Amino acid sequence: MLDPSPEDDGTSPTVSTPRFVGRDRELAALRGALARSPAIVLVEGEAGIGKSRLLREWSAAPDRRTALVSVCPPLRESLTLGPIVDAFHGIERPVPRLRLTELAGALRPLFPEWSSSLPPALPALDDAKAARHRLFRALDELLRALRVDVLVLEDAHWADEVTLEFLLFVISRQHSDGLSLVISYRPEEVDDGSLLLRLTSRLPAGVTQLRIALAPMRPDDTAVLVSSMLDGKPISQEFTTFMHDRTGGVPLAVEESVRLMCDRADLVFRDGQWVRLKLRELRVPPTVRDSTRERVSRLSPTAQQVLRAAATLAERSSPATIAMTAGLSPAACRGAITEAAGAGILDGDDRERWRFRHVLAATAVYEAIPLTDRRQFHLLAGRALEHLRPPPVARLAHHFREAGETRSWARYAEQGAELAMASGDHTKAVHLLVDLLSWAVLPPVDRARIARIAGVAALGRREPVDAVYHRVIRTLRSVLETPGLSARQQAEIRNPLGRLLITGGEARAALSELERAVADLDHDPVEAARAMTYLGWAYAGPWPASTHRRWLDRAAELTAQIDSPAQRLNLAGNRAAALLMLGEQEAWDVVADLPVDGTTAAERLDVARIHVNVGTGALIWGRYADAGQHLAVAMRLAEAEQASRLQHNVRLEQANLAWNTGRWDGLVETSAALADADRDRPAHYLGSIRLAARLAAAAGRRRAAEEQFRLVLEESARLGAADDTMEAAAALARLWLTDGNSRQALRITNEPMDTVLRKGIWVWATDLVPARIEALLAAGDLTAATRLVGRFARGLRGRTAPAPRAALTVCRALLLAAAGDHSRAATAYDRAARAWSTLPRPYDAMRARERQAEALLAQGRIEPGRELLAEQYEQLFRLGARGDADRVAQRLREHGAEVPRLWRGGRKGYGDQLSPRELDVVQLIVAGKTNREISRILAKSPATVDQQLRAAMRKLKVNSRTALAVKAVEAGVFAEEDSLDDAS
Known part of the structure; x- marks a missing residue:
């Protein structure tokens, strides 16, 4: 008979801290990634899955690199950059010994206790983004001065937005010896739009990237974990299955359940393994909350009071702070902390600050505090924290x-x-x-x-x-x-x-x-002038241009009285952009005096924003060279200040400039990228969609174009951006005019046209008025169309606005064509095409030439008309306006003309040169062979031979077989000595 085990007499087992179990592969991956710095490592997993334990194991390694470690608190109103600041409080190297530049003066608000060691405070910046960027640079300098290798941020799902922005900033500046980041978080608590998700996108070259997703433990690892807490002795298979099924393999739930069962004396050692008494009758608490509350209830009243105080404080706190919150003496508090730590509930750091080992346990204790008592705990916590x-x-x-x-x-x-x-x-x-x-x-x-x-x-x-x-x-x-x-x-x-x-x-x-x-x-003259300038912006509201202009003039009078050069610059730049939107010629005099750089970061950002707005105005006027110059200035400054949002603004306007000037290569991809980057900014997002809609319409993708232009029109109207409704309404009207639906075209342009008439801002009407004129003429209302053209002309007097003026020329040509004066209409369309080309705006120039060709055909000048149509077909096709090219091709066929065969992808064509197959056909034509003979010799169908023959005739610009033979001989296209002639 075997001697009974000492545990068999009902003695409770001794509970130890669990071993590090089941994460060796993840630990090796973490170490490997950090050995290839700079690196960014994301450790993700649900609460209690072992993220913190993994990081503790890594940090305990003797060869660990210099690291700063911090944990984000579970408070919505957490201190801005609090986790980063908290990490610096753990440094050992004295700040006075660091060689910091004047930039470090920006750190004074975050580290007042270092004031005597930091450079003087920097002047305040009016621009919050500039202030934030300066602060990020200062923090980055401090990290590098401290020679920090790794910055660890735990529970990043609770991080404030600025902390995450700082991490993005650090990653963007990485180089070969840069700082590595280790970040742990719960993916289920991270919103889709969180900056946390951008940390591993668009990384600089050379940055090692690793994502460690911790999964629940397998049953065998669960058994090892439980065993490691129970003297290392094995546990029964039934106990293993029970623990894994009830805890889901979450390490914290396993650990807390084992502690609770030991407290209850639920475990006994039999036959060389740990088993649980009454396995079926007694159930393990289904949640950590239940187990934590029961464990807490077994502690002394003083320890329970300390735990309630620690749960209220929520963050690591000193014994003195906990004592004041708990209403205990320091000695009693220390004893209670020791008791709670011995029970495995509280965890201390090397600075003797304490908190719950896991936030779930803290939440369980906090939620158990009666509501009437919570207020007192928070009051005492506040009074305690006031001493810090x-x-x-x-x-x-x-x-x-x-x-x-x-x-x-x-x-x-x-x-x-x-x-x-x-x-x-x-x-x-x-x-x-x-x-x-x-x-x-x-x-x-x-x-x-x-x-x-x-x-x-x-x-x-x-x-x-x-x-x-x-x-x-x-x-x-x-x-x-x-x-x-x-x-x-x-x-x-x-x-x-x-x-x-x-x-x-x-x-x-x-x-x-x-x-x-x-x-x-x-x-406050500055704010008054700023408000007046906003009232001077014409894109919204019912006021006519004259009212907006009066507000801008009043703002200018106030601006002259302001002493601050920076404020005067801001107001003058905004006024210039507002005047451009009004279509006021005077705007360009104001623009001429604008600087192209600034002396401070805030000034440079302000100058960049001003030039973006001016570039936008120049696009509306059709002054594309000016637009390019102003956008280039804006991009240079935005890149210098790493202002990513401002760079997106510039890229959108540069894409608009590329569209207008006919540089369409890559614009489809650009519009998609811009839309993706600007989804959280409605106006800019709609600008990206408008660009995509233009490209879809030109490519002949009717349904996509209509849906996108409708979105732009409806959302711009909802946002009050009246100027942005003009092009969308005009584009939709053109689509419906193609269907012969003049009534719908008139309806869609009614409200935008009323806006132009009411406000009197005709530089907005470049796209709208020609579409409206076409709709009126299609509806048979020549009188209204003539009247509208007259108002358009009067509205543009005295303004160097090339795009609206070119549109006016198109409108006059439309009237001439509608009146049956096709000769003068052709001349007017020619003038319009030349005007568009001068800007340059080639797409509109091609469409004007297409109309000119139609006017020539209407006069009976068939050959010149067909030639001009054929030219436009090829130019539209090569530009990327395949939908327009197909329309022109159809007109060519209707007039009995050959449609040039152009490359649509796949094997590339030969342009105006004869392809090898066409050369074969021409050589046989020169040899006097018929099409049927050529078909037999070349083993091709008669239709293929006919097609290649016609292509060769078009390229050599002849219209008969005889002329083709003569032209081919003159061009040196002869059959070789071993010609195909012999093949017959």
Whole structure:
């Protein structure tokens, strides 16, 4: 009889920390990737799957490289760049010994405790993006000065947006000895549009990339993990199956369940293995929450109080902070922390800061706190955190909010918003302030001030129209209804509100808010002038051009009184672009005085934006050389400042320029890439779709073109971008005119035409008026068409707008053709084609030549008309306008002309040169063979011979077999000595 095992007497097993199990392959891959720096490693997996344990195993290696490690807290209002800042707090190298440039002065707001060691503070930047870029460069310099090899960021699904942008910035600047990144996250908690997903796209050359997706453990690994916690002794197969089935192989769930079963004395060692008593009657808790709560309940009341405090704090905290939050003495708190750590619930770091070993456990404890007690815990947490330097303002705002302490909440929310905006995280600032305005009862003066700051913060966001945008709009409108606000306070809220409404497409409401704001902005001439300039932008609202012009003139008067050169430049540049949109010739005098560079990053970005807008205006006018120059300036500055969004803007306008000037190669791919990059910016996205629609229409893809132009028309109208409705309406009208549907063409152009007539801005009408004239003529209304052409001509007087003027020439030719004066119509179309070619705008020039050919044919001048049509067919085909080319080909056939056979892909043709097969046919023609004989000799069908014969006649420009033989002899096309003649 065997002696009983000591565990068989009911003694509970000793529970150890589990071994690192089942992740050897992933650990080797991680080490291998980081050995090939620079690298970016993404470690993904669900909660409790072992991401943190994998990283701890890597960091424990003796040959590990210098690393900074931080964990993102589970707070929506987390401190902007908080995880990055927290990582730096763990450095050992003294900052004073680092050789930092003046740029490091930008770090003072993030590291006030290093103020004596950092360079002087840098001047504030008005442009939030420039400020953020400067801060990123400073942080990057600090990383390199510290010689950090690896930056580790855990739980990145909770990272604030600016932290993720900084990681993207770091990756974009990698080189052979660059910093490596290791980032862990839960994929199920990452939105599709998260910047986190862009970290491995478009990596620079030479960057090692690795994605480690941790899966649940297999049953055998589950058994090894459980065994490693139980003295290394094996467990039964039944116990293994039970554990794996109930935990799903998630390591944390396995570990917590084992601890709970040991606490319950549910395990016994029998026959050389661990088994569970009453396997069927007692069930393992289905969630970690249940197991955590039961384990906590077995601890002393003091330890439970400490755990509730730690769960409320949510982030790693010192014993002193935990003690104050728990309402305990330091000694009692330390003893309770030791007890909780011994139970495997709390985990400490090398700086003696404590937190739950896993956030799931913290959540379980926090949710078990009665609601009446939570407020007290948050109040004590806030008071404890106020002792920290620097104070964690975002966390303080969170705790005092939950505690119902409005005054403290408001103070820290404003400070947090200010810090977030200084770091470029305007979305975080908006969240903090809008929450405050939505839920706190504040005095009117405080509501007005906070609302103004929230509006300004919202203007700096990069996601113009989303749920946050709509919440800001509702909040600002609600604040405006607060009793007791002064006219000045209302104006300071209406000003950003109006500009936000423009972004959201509420044009009329925007103009109303801005107009009401301007009357009470006398105390702030810069904002008053800016509001007036927005009122001067003509794309929206019912006002005529003269009204917009008056606002721009008033803005110019105020601008002259402003001392700041940067503000004057901004306002002057915006005024120039607004004048171009109005079709005012004076705009070009203002444009001539604009600088092409700046002395600071903010200035350079401002100059770049101004030149983009001017380039857009130049495209509308048809001044394409000017457009190219201004867009080149904008791209140079945007690239220098690494302003990716601004570069997208420039690329879109450069693509529009390429379309107009006939450089279509690659535009299909460009339009798709631009649309993909700009999906979160409606106006720019529609610009990309408009480009795709143009290409589809020219290629003859009718359905795609119609759908895309409809989208552009409807969405532009909804956004209030009246100028963007013109081309789309004109393109749809042309499609329907092709179908003979003049009524539909008139209907679709009614509203855009009314807009032009009402506003009197005729430079917008380049595409619209010719389409409208065609529709009127097709409907038999020559009188209305004549009247419209007259108004178009008067509207363009005194303006050097080549594109609208070329369109006017087309309109006059259309009237002549409709009146039956085909001779003068042909001359007018010739003038129009020459005007388009001068710009250059070759596609429109070809279409004008096509109409000229039709006029020649209508006169009875058949041969010149056919020749001109044939030329346009080849030019349209080679440009890429295959749909137009097919239309011209059909007209050629209707007039009995041969349609040139052009290469449509596959084996390339020979242009105007005879192909080898055509040479064979011509040689036999010279030898006097008939088509039937040639067919027999060459083993080809008679139809193929006839086709090749006709192609040769066209290329040699003859119309008979005899002429072909003569021309071939003159050209030196002879049968060889061993000619095919002998084959007969």
